[in-house]
Amino acid sequence: MLWRNRLFVLxxxxxxxxxxxxxxxxxxVPGALSPEAPLAHAHLMLVGFVGMMIFGIGLHVxxxxxxxxxxxxxxxxxxxxxxxxxxxxxxxxxxxPVASIVPIGGAGIWGGFLLFATNVALTIRPxxxx
Ligand code: HEM
Ligand code: HEM
Numbered sequence: 350m351l352w353r354n355r356l357f358v359l360x361x362x363x364x365x366x367x368x369x370x371x372x373x374x375x376x377x378v379p380g381a382l383s384p385e386a387p388l389a390h391a392h393l394m395l396v397g398f399v400g401m402m403i404f405g406i407g408l409h410v411x412x413x414x415x416x417x418x419x420x421x422x423x424x425x426x427x428x429x430x431x432x433x434x435x436x437x438x439x440x441x442x443x444x445x446p447v448a449s450i451v452p453i454g455g456a457g458i459w460g461g462f463l464l465f466a467t468n469v470a471l472t473i474r475p476x477x478x479x
Pocket of ligand 1: 369370372376398399
């Protein structure tokens with residue numbers, strides 16, 4: 350398994366722990382965190398834990414299952430950087446809170462999704478017969 354894919358899985362575990370901790374904090378000490386902390390919790394769990402786990406496993410497994418090499422390892426490296434920087438930025442924006450950086454983080458995450466979609470589509474190429 351490539352180092353970057355291992356890092357995707359590792360980051361998924363980190364986000365699960367941090368996101369879970371925010372969930373526990375929101376539940377136990379209402380009002381202690383920013384009113385937008387539930388959004389940070391939700392995205393750390395969904396984009397962070399679920400998403401990063403899917404990216405790490407998907408980038409390893411999909412080329413093997415489809416019998417084709419990943420279209421671009423470089424694109425996946427850039428996706429890793431964009432998604433992590435984006436998720437951390439959007440969560441700081443919600444937790445601090447600093448509303449102005451939320452759309453910047455959001456654009457980073459969306460850019461990462463775009464790269465993942467492009468990379469996977471060009472790898473599995475369902476429109477090509479073989
Ligand atoms: C350690 C485990 C978890 C704890 C303690 C926890 C706790 C919470 C709490 C207290 C809320 C309500 C926040 C509010 O007052 O609005 C919440 C909302 C939510 N949680 Fe969790 N949660 C956990 C795991 C998860 C997981 C695994 C996921 C998804 C993969 C998840 C997704 C969500 C979503 C989508 C919301 C709604 C956020 C919103 O209202 O904007 N949570 N969670
Ligand atoms: C491009 C990436 C994303 C951006 C920029 C983004 C942005 C946002 C924003 C700004 C909100 C707050 C909406 C409001 O003001 O009520 C929100 C809510 C939410 N998002 Fe995302 N999101 C993204 C990806 C995702 C993904 C991938 C998931 C799930 C897998 C997700 C699940 C949710 C949920 C569950 C809520 C809470 C809805 C609610 O309780 O009102 N988001 N998102």
